[in-house]
Amino acid sequence: MNTPEPAPSDTELRSWLRARVAHYAQLDAAAIDTTATLTTYGLDSVYALILCGDIEDHLGLALEPTVAWDHPTIDALAGHLEETLAQTSPSGESR
Amino acid sequence: MEHEHRSFVELMGARAAEHGDRTALIFSADPLRAEADETVTYGELDRSARQVAALLQDRFSIGDRLLVLHPSGTGFARSLLGCMYAGMIPVPAPPPDGRQRRLADRLAAIARDAGAAGALADGTDREALVSWTKEQELGGVTVLAPHSVTDELPPPNRWRPPPADPHAPAFLQYTSGSTDDPKGVMVDHANLLANARILAAIADMRAGRPVGGWLPLYHDFGLIGLLLTPLVLGGRSVLMPPTAFLKRPHTWLTLIDRHGIDFSPAPNFAYDLCLTRITDEQLAGLDLSRWRCAVNGAEPVQAATVEAFTRRFAAAGLRPEAMLPGYGMAETTLVVSGDRPARRAVITEVDAAAFEGGELLAPAPGAPVHRIVSSGPAEHLDVRIIDADGGKTLPDGRVGEIWVRGPNVARGYWGRPDETRRVFDAVTPDGESGFLRTGDLGILHEGELYVTGRTKELIIVRGRNLYPQDLEAATREAHPALERGVGAAFSVPVPEEEVVVVRECRADRVAPDELAHVAARVRDRLTRDVGVPAHNVVLVPPGTVARTTSGKIQRRLLRRRFLGGELPILHAELSPAVRARLGEVAGGDVS
Missing domain, CATH: 3.30.300.30 (ANL, C-terminal domain)
Incomplete structure (x- = not known):
């Protein structure tokens, strides 16, 4: 398959997610494709919940427990989280 | 502790009359927030169960099977007990989540196997379940949400108590069988009461010692270990959502600390998850000195996990003898054996090569060693080790299939008389009858039972x-x-x-x-x-x-x-x- 290089456009969040997924999949971060579904790496519903807890603690957000199922790739997840963060901006409104 | 009652329903009625204002159940939606706790007394639980039973008696017949699909919480307990009070047979199962086809298909296979007439669920899940019955062509399954405003409950005095029959099925437990071919273990009222008595004897459980944890209630470990056993004993069950534990494992230990939980069981992986995911800061805030029984069961117990968990959480006051490896299955209601609470887990070093050949020998000097964990003394059920072909009963120190006999061995698989005879009523080579063939491999050594593998190709x-x-x-x-x-x-x-x-x-x-x-x-x-x-x-x-x-x-x-x-x-x-x-x-x- 493709061997993605850490693209220069990688945001901090994306590389953080990639490192978490690599950790749970027991793979090198370089082997994780941010466009592939998490299930490709054997991350099942238990890991999806664990990851959800990780993200909440890392970003200080409250998320739906299904967030990693609803946004099943790292790119999709990062996109969704950035959007959520933008909505919880300093102006105060949390949706 | 008295067990003169003929059924769980009779017992619960007596408990409500005797100590109706005692706390039966606490559901902690978020263990980190005490104000989110919901408390139910024995009196309230009994009253709810009567109301649900009256509703069900209007619509179904005695002996009908009803799926119980509530998530962990007080609604689950009210519906489960309601079915039992109605003289119907609850079938706890995980609800479909709308995402995983596997769950929807498996639940449909369970509904068909049990011939379910109805399904009880939270109001918020009702619509999804109605679509599920349509997709799966289960037109005969009526979906009810007994605790939502739409299905108003009748008054408790409309309830008509069913005959108290110790051998009537109390519930069906579907944890066996492949997705296409699920098998429902029939647990009767006598099994349920006997299992509570055995578990209480093993772990010295008492009414004043709270039980609690996060295990899902559709699985025997959670259903019997967390919810029904403390109710039988007149004690307190403290529950939290499984998802809260998986997201943040320290919430489980916080629950144990905050509620003074004495007995909290989990599979081995949960203890590993605590080791890898709980930070030193989180650990520093915990007091686990009152957690007497950290039961480890439902999957193979790892010596390394027992040792590492015991060592690390000693810093939070965990007693060195707290972890109790145990062994059991739905076919024995829950329990076969468990370690004694007053001693450290017994880990035995054996010769690795001899062990692979099915024999327990002390390791030769310098030879590779394998470590096995005892599941406790085999003293409450009759335990035999039988060789692979069923040809002879093996002596201590030899690996064979574990056969067990006791009052908590369930009645059989629902609707499968032949398989029930073969599995639940086996005769040992020495002519002893009434044994359950567990399909697990094990060894008896100095009175202790070690589970070493499986004869079936099951993966856990x-x-x-x-x-x-x-x-x-x-x-x-x-x-x-x-x-x-x-x-x-x-x-x-x-x-x-x-x-x-x-x-x-x-x-x-x-x-x-x-x-x-x-x-x-x-x-x-x-x-x-x-x-x-x-x-x-x-x-x-x-x-x-x-x-x-x-x-x-x-x-x-x-x-x-x-x-x-x-x-x-x-x-x-x-x-x-x-x-x-x-x-x-x-x-x-x-x-």
Whole structure:
């Protein structure tokens, strides 16, 4: 398959997610494709919940427990989280 | 502790009359927020159960099977008890989540096998369940949400008590059987009361010692261990959502600390998760000195986990003897044996080579050692070790199938008289009758029972029983190159059980650099359809997966060849632990 290089456009969040997924999949971060579904790496519903807890603690957000199922790739997840963060901006409104 | 009652329903009625204002149940939606706790007394639980029962008696008949699909919480308990009060048979099961086809299909197979007449659920899940009954063509299943405003409950005095029959089924427990062919264990009222008595004797449980945790209530470990046993004993059950634990493992330990929980069980993986995910800061805020029984069961107990957990959480006051390895299954209501609470877990070092050959010997000096964990003295049920062909009863120190007999051995599998006779009413080679064949392998040594494996090709991951045929079927449509070939799924202890799937692949249909993609598709399928983390996928040429002349896949042979490094491998994706194990055996690099 493709061997993605850490693209220069990688945001901090994306590389953080990639490192978490690599950790749970027991793979090198370089082997994780941010466009592939998490299930490709054997991350099942238990890991999806664990990851959800990780993200909440890392970003200080409250998320739906299904967030990693609803946004099943790292790119999709990062996109969704950035959007959520933008909505919880300093102006105060949390949706 | 008295057990003169003929049924759980009779007992609960007596408890409500005797101590109606005692707390029966606390549901902690978020263990970090005490104000989110919901408390239910024995009186309230009894009253709710009467109301639900009256509602059900208006619509169903005595002996009807009803699915109980509430998530963990007080609604689950009210509906479950309501079914029992109505003289109907509750069938707890995980609800479909709208995402995983596996859950929807499995629940439908359970509904069909049990001949379910109805399903009880939270109001918020009602619509999804009605669509599920339509999709699965289960027109006969009426969906009710007894605690929502739409299904108003009748007054409790409309309830008509069913006859108190100790041998009437109390519930059906579906944790056995493959997805297509689920088997419902019939637990009767006498089984349930006997199991509580045995568990209480093993762990010295008492009414004043709270029980609690996060285990799902549709599984026997949670249903019996967390909810029904404390109610039988007149004690307190403290529950939290399983998802809260998985997201933040320290919430479980916070629950234990805050509620002074004495007995909290979990499978081995949960203790590992605590070790890897709980930070030192979180640990510093915990007081675990009152947690007397950290029961470890439902999947193989790892010596390394027992030791590491005991060592690390000693800093939070955990007693060195707190972890209690145990053994049991739905077929024995819950329990076969468990370690004594007043001593440390017993870990025995044996000669690794002799052990692989089925014998327990003290390790020879310098020889490789294998460590096994005792599941406690075999003293409450009759336990026999029988050799593989059922030909003779084995002496201590020899590995064979575990057979058990006792008052908590369930009545059988719902609607399967032949299998029930074969599994639940076996006769030992010495002519002793009424034994349950557990399908597990074990050894008796100095009065202690050690569980060492399985005769069945069952795979256990995180306490879940997986059937290899389900995993193999899931790989079929993963990629066109896999269309015709067959696969074999098995597990390898490294030391936690990991799933390995060996799959035939037509290499002429894919470019060599595409093989990794095929393996990724297989993994994706397994994760989505079966819900299992499949880190090990091995692609082999057609004709490699051995079958008998009758077409049965020879999984044991494949497993042996895989571990011996003898398989012709086109491509393998392996976890570091499995790779290390293969490297040890083959002395070489297999990736």
